[in-house]
Amino acid sequence: MTVQKRGFLLFGIKKVSELTGVPEVTLRSWERRYKVINPSRSQGGARYYTKENIEDIIWIKKQKDERGITVRQAMDLLKEIKEMKVESTITGSSYEEHIEEILNFLTEYQTEQATKQINLCFSMFDFEEVFHHIFTPILHRVGYQWENGKLSVAQEHFICNFLQRRIFPFFHDLYADPMKPKAVALCAPEELHNVGLLLFSLFLKRRGIDVLFLGQSTPTESLLPLIHLNNVQLVCISITMEESISQVETFISDLLSKGTNIDFVIGGAGAKFLSEPMQKYRLKGDLENWKKWLNSRSKL
Structure with missing residues (x-):
């Protein structure tokens, strides 16, 4: 069932199951267990999903099927991405802000924080945009800072290899x-x-x-x-x-x-x-x- 509310299309759980390939019982279980994808409810208690909800479900399924991570891990990652998206929207995020944050994290070997920021970029931009408008400027700055003695050889090697490892999966998956x-x-x-x-x-x-x-x-x-x-x-x-x-x-x-x-x-x-x-x-x-x-x- 599909309805329209305040200009937005809303989809019933049966339709969402058809569109995503995820059984209705699993959708209910994900909502109850992880509280990340939360459909709205009608007065009678029927679930209605937005287009964004459906995209999130498909994304979770893809992470599970193609990357081999658990549903909980995928849900935790989705939650982090959504939280960082809200923060970036509030602060007026731009390529430059992402460049500075990722470079700062990697310079300090903070791989977990750098990974979260990069994942956010992939959720906001096409992957070629990320590589050309964020990764490439980072690499240019790394080269410049290394040549001028502001980064050690270890830092230069670490950052370049870290970013290269993020690029290779896209190449192999195409x-x-x-x-x-x-x-x-x-x-x-x-x-x-x-x-x-x-x-x-x-x-x-x-x-x-x-x-x-x-x-x-x-x-x-x-x-x-x-x-x-x-x-x-x-x-x-x-x-x-x-x-x-x-x-x-x-x-x-x-x-x-x-x-x-x-x-x-x-x-x-x-x-x-x-x-x-x-x-x-x-x-x-x-x-x-x-x-x-x-x-x-x-x-x-």
Whole structure:
């Protein structure tokens, strides 16, 4: 049963059970036991759920089925998210506030608080927004503070690895379109910073392109068999050091000389040192520039 009250659609428990796949008896049990999802009641005692209630139920079920956590753990997390949402709404939350809070927590190794704040961000924003508008500025600040002696090597490594671990599950959970070309993503030899490369790989995979993510310090001589075996059409390379340029350019020239129909994209702070002929492969900028670049690649 569905009714409308004060402009809002309300759903009876039978309809909610149909929409969510959660039995009516379980919905009643969750309400009584956890007191997190609380439907309104009619004068006769019938339960009526809002659209937000239904979204919460689906979210709980997903946490239980896909992440393997208990219903109690999922309910506790949902309660924390809702409480933090209210607090953020009152204080006028913005990207900058989240950046500062997460960075402060991680600088002090307060992983539980950082995790709660990041979970709140995921509940408020699309995950690409979180990664590009919150994680990326944090990483830039970490690099700057480390270079200027304000963060230790241990803090820099800890923060970068912590954020990278939050990105990887999204990459692995996305499904690629088998009809679209494949890509391979790698850091140049001796290059260890791969978060930007991971974000670009996630960007491609979200749009259906399967990405073989090789990551840190990949020897270029080992790539040719992989490229041929997987019919790779796009090679994504991250460069942060000028010293890597020569080897990367030689690798690209060798591939092109073999007549392969492969496209290249090169990013990272070191890409500005590419020779003039190779500058056409350089991609810089933010998420919007990435979208424009992808739209210009008809074969992708």
